[in-house]
Amino acid sequence: MSANSPAAVVVLAAGGGTRMKSNSLPKVLHEVCGRSLVGHAVAAAEELTPSQLVVVIGHMREKVAEHLAAHHPGARAVVQEEQNGTGHAVRTALEALAADGIELDGTVIVTTGDAPLLTGGTLSALAGAHAEQGNGVTVLTAVVPDPFGYGRILRDEADGAVAAIVEEKDASDAQRAIGEINSGVFAFDAKLLVDALAEVTTDNAQGEEYLTDTLEILRRAGHRVGAVVAADYRDILGINDRVQLAHARRLLNDRLLERAMRAGVTVVDPATTWFDVQVSYEPDAVVLPNTQLQGATHLGEGCEVGPNSTIKDTRIGAGACVSNTTADRAEVGELATAGPYAYLRPGARLARKAKVGTYVEVKNSELGEGAKVPHLSYIGDATIGEGSNIGAASVTVNYDGVNKHRTVIGAHCRTGSDNMFIAPVTVGDGAYTAAGSVITSDVPAGALGVGRAQQRNIAGWVGRKRPETTSAQAAAAATERDEQAATEA
Numbered sequence: 027m028s029a030n031s032p033a034a035v036v037v038l039a040a041g042g043g044t045r046m047k048s049n050s051l052p053k054v055l056h057e058v059c060g061r062s063l064v065g066h067a068v069a070a071a072e073e074l075t076p077s078q079l080v081v082v083i084g085h086m087r088e089k090v091a092e093h094l095a096a097h098h099p100g101a102r103a104v105v106q107e108e109q110n111g112t113g114h115a116v117r118t119a120l121e122a123l124a125a126d127g128i129e130l131d132g133t134v135i136v137t138t139g140d141a142p143l144l145t146g147g148t149l150s151a152l153a154g155a156h157a158e159q160g161n162g163v164t165v166l167t168a169v170v171p172d173p174f175g176y177g178r179i180l181r182d183e184a185d186g187a188v189a190a191i192v193e194e195k196d197a198s199d200a201q202r203a204i205g206e207i208n209s210g211v212f213a214f215d216a217k218l219l220v221d222a223l224a225e226v227t228t229d230n231a232q233g234e235e236y237l238t239d240t241l242e243i244l245r246r247a248g249h250r251v252g253a254v255v256a257a258d259y260r261d262i263l264g265i266n267d268r269v270q271l272a273h274a275r276r277l278l279n280d281r282l283l284e285r286a287m288r289a290g291v292t293v294v295d296p297a298t299t300w301f302d303v304q305v306s307y308e309p310d311a312v313v314l315p316n317t318q319l320q321g322a323t324h325l326g327e328g329c330e331v332g333p334n335s336t337i338k339d340t341r342i343g344a345g346a347c348v349s350n351t352t353a354d355r356a357e358v359g360e361l362a363t364a365g366p367y368a369y370l371r372p373g374a375r376l377a378r379k380a381k382v383g384t385y386v387e388v389k390n391s392e393l394g395e396g397a398k399v400p401h402l403s404y405i406g407d408a409t410i411g412e413g414s415n416i417g418a419a420s421v422t423v424n425y426d427g428v429n430k431h432r433t434v435i436g437a438h439c440r441t442g443s444d445n446m447f448i449a450p451v452t453v454g455d456g457a458y459t460a461a462g463s464v465i466t467s468d469v470p471a472g473a474l475g476v477g478r479a480q481q482r483n484i485a486g487w488v489g490r491k492r493p494e495t496t497s498a499q500a501a502a503a504a505t506e507r508d509e510q511a512a513t514e515a
Contacts, residue, residue, distance in 0.1 A: 032153055033078065033132035033216050035071040036119045039064045039139025040084030040106040045267040052086040053265070054139040055093055058275045059282060060302025060320055063265055064090065066142035068098045069303075073146025074135065074153060078128060080119040081139065082106050111234030112210075113226040120220060130216035133157060136237065137211045140265045142274050143281075144211070148261045155254045156213035162249025163218070163241055165191070166211040168259035176207035177238070179253060188251040191238055206255065209262035212237070218244060278303075286313075291325065299332075308344070326360065340370070343378070356388075359395075377412070391422075394437065406430075407449065411437030417461065420445040436471065 043053020054064035061069065064081065071079055081098075083090045084106040091103045104122040106115050116136055123130065133153055137144065148166070156164035165188055167179050177191040178201050191208045192201050214222075222240035230236065241251050256262055265271050282301040283293050290309030293299050298315045304322045311325035314332030319325070321339035329346045331337060340353040343360035350366035356374040358364055364382045373390035376382060380393040383400035391405045394412035399405055401418035407430050408422040414435055422433040423446050431449035435441065439453055442461030453459065454471030462478045469475035488501050 031075045031077065032135050032213075033076065033130040034119075034123070035074060035076045035079050035135045035137065035149075036116055037064065037067045037071060037079075037081040037101070037137055037139050038112060038115050039067070039090065040082050040087075040109055040115055041140075042085040042109070043140070043266070046271075047268070052090055054090060055086075056265070056268075056271055058142045058265075058271065059278045059300075060304055061142070062093060062097070063142050064094070064139040065097055066303075067137055067139045067144065068094070068101050070144050070146045070149055071135070071137065072098075072100065074149055076135070077132075078102070078123060078130070080104050080123065082115045082119050084109050084115075110228070111232070112237035113223055113235035113239060116219070116237055117223045117226075117235070120223070130220075132216055134214045134216045134219055135212070136214065138264060141209075141211075141262060142265065143263055143278055144261050148256055148258075149211070151257075152211065152213050152254050156252065159252045160250065161213075161252035162215055162244040162247075164213040164252040164254055165241070166209045166213075166256060166262065167206050167253045168209055168256040168262045169205045170207055170259045171205075173202075173205050173207045178202065178204040179206040179208060180204070181206075181253070185250075186253075188241065188253045189245075191241065206253075208238070209256065210264070211262065214240075215249075218247075218249060222247075294332075311342075314349075329358075335365070408433040408435065408447075410435045411439065411455065413437055414439040415441070417441050417443035417445055417459075419443055420447070422447045422449060424449045 039054045046053045046056065055062045068081065079101045081094060081101050081103050083103050087105050094101050094103050104119050106118045133156055135149060135153060152164060152166045175194050177193045178197055179188060180190045180192060182189045222243040225243050226235045226239045228235055245251050260277055263274060265274055279300055282303065283296045283299060286301065286307055287293055291307050292312045295315035299313055300318045302320045305319045307325040308327040310328045312330040316334045317332035318336045323337050323339060324341045325331060326342055326344035326346065328344055329342045331342060331348045334350045335348055336352045338354045340356045342348055342358045343362060345361045346358045348358055348364045351364045351368045351370065353370035355372040356370035358376045359378045359380060361378055362376040362380045364370060367385050368382045369387040371389035374388040375392045377393060377395040379396045381398040381400060382388055385402045386399050387404045389406040391408040393410045396413045397410045399416040403416055403420045405422050407424040414437060420441060424430050433447045433449045434452040436453055436455035438455060439457050441459040442463060444462045445459050446464045448464065448466045451465055451468060453469045456472045457469045457475060459465055459469060459475040463475060464477045465475050466477060489498050492498050
């Protein structure tokens with residue numbers, strides 16, 4: 027915590043969000059670029075390192091509290107039993123702190139849990155201006171292209187202080203022409219806030235305690251009401267329905283892609299590329315079209331990902347190439363390759379220069395340096411040593427119906443196509459296995475494992491058992507040709 031850190035940040039996240047039309051998920055838990063709406067609000071607040079970080083919850087409180095505990099354990103959840111307005115929500119938060127003997131002294135930032143584009147930098151600018159100007163309260167405002175529906179900011183012509191906030195329905199034509207609007211985000215002097223909240227009434231059409239009433243209360247008491255205009259009006263955009271949710275996702279994704287490109291990442295088609303906020307990268311990584319990078323995915327220097335790939339919580343090594351691939355909690359080593367059409371499931375780990383090819387699925391398995399699984403195979407619960415090559419259409423048969431078992435294939439092995447490895451089984455270093463084999467026992471180092479039945483041919487079977495088929499007709503014609511050729515010879 028720095029000397030300029032606020033005493034508290036209060037995030038208002040108790041509302042129901044009825045316009046989201048969601049029966050199973052509260053509005054503040056809907057996601058934008060890999061983080062919940064309330065998660066974005068908390069992340070921005072955490073950048074200020076406040077002494078106290080409180081999230082006021084109400085609707086579907088159990089789900090929101092569980093989410094905060096799992097993803098933002100530093101935030102304290104306080105329940106607003108009844109949603110009686112924004113002023114009541116803030117008062118509930120402060121009373122919860124006071125009940126624990128926490129007396130706030132300094133700045134209190136109040137923000138909302140449904141504005142995912144609001145940044146820590148914008149909040150920091152608000153807190154800094156509030157302290158510098160000595161205001162009783164400072165409003166974060168924005169100048170928007172279309173202010174319809176927002177409360178307009180009326181300023182004192184003498185000193186630029188906020189004289190009032192006029193809601194759309196109460197504004198005159200001249201006031202509706204004002205482009206500066208209220209964001210619902212404020213910086214307060216903590217002690218003045220407590221006193222002002224005590225004077226807020228429910229004498230309004232909604233019968234609720236409005237936080238904005240504190241501005242007039244403080245102004246009447248002789249305290250200056252200041253305002254800070256957000257550098258980017260889009261920072262303050264709130265989410266009320268799924269159309270706005272999609273719009274915010276597009277805006278935030280554009281920001282994330284721009285940041286990546288300015289850091290040296292090539293994004294070939296930003297319109298079809300999606301990043302989550304946790305994605306990290308190194309210079310000269312290339313992201314091809316129709317690619318989604320999710321969770322804590324990391325792109326190594328000079329790697330290439332895509333096209334048509336979904337990569338989640340996966341590390342891609344320097345110089346690696348991942349094409350048309352789905353990966354989840356996997357590791358792709360330096361100069362390794364995956365795809366096209368590969369599936370790397372949790373625990374898949376490809377060492378340097380390893381290869382997972384077309385229509386190959388890997389789960390909870392390690393491929394050593396230079397190991398290859400080129401075609402049409404399933405590798406589950408296995409260890410494959412360096413330099414080994416797994417033949418096409420091979421399967422490590424890891425599940426016996428009750429338990430999973432492990433297959434170990436040593437270094438520099440060559441396994442034939444269409445092999446079934448019935449785990450637990452080990453193939454020693456340098457061993458070979460024959461095509462079409464079912465390997466049920468360990469193969470010693472340097473040995474050839476053969477696990478297939480002796481072939482036998484039953485002459486005339488098709489003609490006897492399938493006499494009316496085209497196969498029988500073709501076989502009869504071939505037999506006739508062979509007999510004629512033999513006679514002529």
